[in-house]
Amino acid sequence: EQARGQKIDQRTDIFSLGVVLYEMIAVRIPFEGATASDILVSVLDREPAPLLQVPPEVEALVLRALAKDKESRYQTAGEMSSELRHLKKLIEFDPDWSKTTLAERYSQASHSNKLSRHTPATSGAIDSLAILPLTNVSADPSMEYLSDGITESIINSLSQLPQIRVMARATVFRYKNKDIDPQDVGRELGVRAVMHGKVLQMADMLVIRTELVNIADGSQIWGEQYKRRLSDILELQEEISKTISERLRVKLTGEEEQLLTRRYTENIEAYQLYLKGRYFWSKRTREGLRKGVEYFKQAIDVDSTARYPA
Structure with a gap:
């Protein structure tokens, strides 16, 4: 704004903060040039190089602060602060998330796709399963209804499939809020697989991390992290239920597939x-x-x- 002779406001300060954050991450300034005039041209007309050494969510935050059009930036420091707290919660939710850069995510996604195409999930169909209560890691304990509700919905959905023996809600909820080993639970309940995970709600965003464990050897059959709008909760529950049935190598009829996607509202x-x-x-x-x-x-x-x- 100063270079263009425009009126400055708090969004100009947010741009300056974006410059500082970029330099802290990249160890170089976002807009370079041999002279002061060259730097001004860079500020006005060129986009900074991508920040491949950090998670894409962090890169997006910094680049939004550096947007040329101030209407595209964070409009207040409070809005940017809220986004930073959001990222902090993601790190607390999944410590490994902050260690995964954008470049590494592309590499891991490619590797994961190859594995899913060429490596069978298990040596045979697994016919018994326990869905442990998802842990609510949201700051608000009143969101407990959500983690319990999602757990119960997945149990109800998969219980409709005759090929899988699914432990009842009353059975698995005995383990709620207990620090337990999924393998120990699986052996105690006499099932061949256990799913566990955690739920984080941030405003209208829902983050769910799940893992399906083979009780025989403790290996991971499947693991996933979902980040969706709260308004997509029904689709998300259906997707998790369907993915579990696929990873357990259960062959579904058309009628059984409809059961997994049946909604009550x-x-x-x-x-x-x-x-x-x-x-x-x-x-x-x-x-x-x-x-x-x-x-x-x-x-x-x-x-x-x-x-x-x-």
Whole structure:
């Protein structure tokens, strides 16, 4: 803005901060030139080189701060600070995430695709499974209903498949909030595979990390990290259930595939109210039952056509 003779405001300071962040990461300034005039031309007309040594989310943050058009930058320091806190939560959620650069992600994705094409997930179909309660790692403990609800939905979905014996909710929720080895749980329950994971909600964003473990040797059958909008929760649950069935090498009929994608409502607000109702109802206390009924009624008010499982 100063080079163009335009009015400056807090977004100009955000640009300056972007320059500092870029230099800290790349150990060079984003806009170079032999003379002061050359540097000004670079600032006005050229884009900085990619930051391949950091995760793409970090690169995106820095490059947004360096946007030529101030309308495309973070509009306030608070907005940028919020995004930095978001990245901090991602690092806490998955410590390995911050060690993976953009270049490495491309390499790993290519390697993963080759493995998925040429390496069988298991030596044969696995016919028994336990879905452990997903751990809520969100800062807000009130989001517990979400991690429990997603777990229960996956259990209900896969339990419809006759080829897989899936441990009931009451059985696996005994392990909730316990530091346990999936192999130990699998042996105790007499199943051949265990899925465990964690859930992080940040505003309207949902991050889920899952891992499916072969109890026989402790190897990973499958692992994935999903980052979706909260409004996509139904599609996400369906995708996880379908992927698990594929990784267990279960052959599904057309009717069984439809069972995995059957929805009781298309209304996300009603579905979240239903999950809250299930969460409080499962506490089996007088107050929990009262709150559960309250949320169930709200869910019906929002979508009276929904048909939820009992």
